[in-house]
Amino acid sequence: MSTYNILFKLNLSKYLQCSLTLMCLIIFTSAVAKAESSSNKSEEIAPYNAELCTPDNPEACGSDFSYAIDDSICDDPEKCDLDPSYISQEKQYEDVIRRLERIHKFSKAETELFEIGTSDTGDIIYGIKIGTGETHNLVVGGHHGNEYGTIELAESFAYSLAQNPIEGQTMHIIPVLNINGYNTRRRKEVVSTKKLEALSGTEMDLFIDPNRDYESPCKKNEPWQLKSTRALADYIDAQNIINLVTLHSRGALIVYPWGFSTDKEHVDVHEDHKPTFLNMARMAVTYSDYKIVNSTRFFGPTDGTLEDYGFWKHGIWSILFELGKDKYPSDKKIADIINENVPGLRLMFEHAPTERAPEHSFDKKNCNNIEEIEELDEVQEAEGLEETESAQGI
Numbered sequence: 001m002s003t004y005n006i007l008f009k010l011n012l013s014k015y016l017q018c019s020l021t022l023m024c025l026i027i028f029t030s031a032v033a034k035a036e037s038s039s040n041k042s043e044e045i046a047p048y049n050a051e052l053c054t055p056d057n058p059e060a061c062g063s064d065f066s067y068a069i070d071d072s073i074c075d076d077p078e079k080c081d082l083d084p085s086y087i088s089q090e091k092q093y094e095d096v097i098r099r100l101e102r103i104h105k106f107s108k109a110e111t112e113l114f115e116i117g118t119s120d121t122g123d124i125i126y127g128i129k130i131g132t133g134e135t136h137n138l139v140v141g142g143h144h145g146n147e148y149g150t151i152e153l154a155e156s157f158a159y160s161l162a163q164n165p166i167e168g169q170t171m172h173i174i175p176v177l178n179i180n181g182y183n184t185r186r187r188k189e190v191v192s193t194k195k196l197e198a199l200s201g202t203e204m205d206l207f208i209d210p211n212r213d214y215e216s217p218c219k220k221n222e223p224w225q226l227k228s229t230r231a232l233a234d235y236i237d238a239q240n241i242i243n244l245v246t247l248h249s250r251g252a253l254i255v256y257p258w259g260f261s262t263d264k265e266h267v268d269v270h271e272d273h274k275p276t277f278l279n280m281a282r283m284a285v286t287y288s289d290y291k292i293v294n295s296t297r298f299f300g301p302t303d304g305t306l307e308d309y310g311f312w313k314h315g316i317w318s319i320l321f322e323l324g325k326d327k328y329p330s331d332k333k334i335a336d337i338i339n340e341n342v343p344g345l346r347l348m349f350e351h352a353p354t355e356r357a358p359e360h361s362f363d364k365k366n367c368n369n370i371e372e373i374e375e376l377d378e379v380q381e382a383e384g385l386e387e388t389e390s391a392q393g394i
């Protein structure tokens, strides 16, 4: 082989090497470009248009509501931990705090973690504030500790808003009010150890229902037996909340005030305000198809609830959600609850009032004995409503 040939072969081999490298580079670059364009494309698939997003045009509401984590960022284990597969009936409050911290850390919106105070068991009650808009709204879950689906919805709504806040609004979300109840999956909240020692009654005496502990015109026993409800009321006082959603389960219902012990003549809020509540409720059921009901008419009297307190005391537009139909929903059922209600909540808040109701009183003389409420069953039947649960539900 001549020297020329050897040189030629070497050069040829270098040439081939170089060509192969170049080809690889081209293939690699085009693969990256393709991957980038497909990830851009997936972002474009879910346009959200606040102007067009109405109950009649749900397509325009896009999939920005989705609580599910974006696969493209799931190479980071911390971010993947936001995934709803995290849902568990065994979850504890420390897990809720951890998730709130991560929603805050990976938020695209301005967010802030806050505390409203300490419960009787010494647990700090946390919330997350999302957005910087002028109108302040509130979502509260976990009044009843066994209603664990409410916590999952509150967290998922927080995550959804942290990715895409509502323009002009600041949302305050408190996933769990009754922390001890949540950790033990008990409806009621335990009072302090001192109070426990002072009380000598049955176990029922040692626990308070948080959603019967608010001040109320028809309530017979003393309000504010729990530190948690007092802390929430003080927080509401300080924050100029305009609209309020309180999450419960179950019943597949959207409930509006009043829930007082009153007769059928007085179960509704003032006629000027009922259309506003009904409009909010209609927005809320866009994706869920839940029934819309008046509280007392459907459940009978429930004095001392947050929803009545919010409207009666402050004129805050207060709506109660009874989520799903299962007493102990599976993870799959909870995912359904989230998928139906995250967009419904968003739509409702987007169309909600920006000012409190000017007139929101309730005349005490219209408070009646609980027995008289039984007459209301006829109203229920007349309206074709089926009672899915007793007043225990809310």
Ligand SMILES: [Zn+2]
Binding pocket: 143, 144, 147, 247, 248, 249, 392, 393, 394
């Ligand atoms: Zn409840």
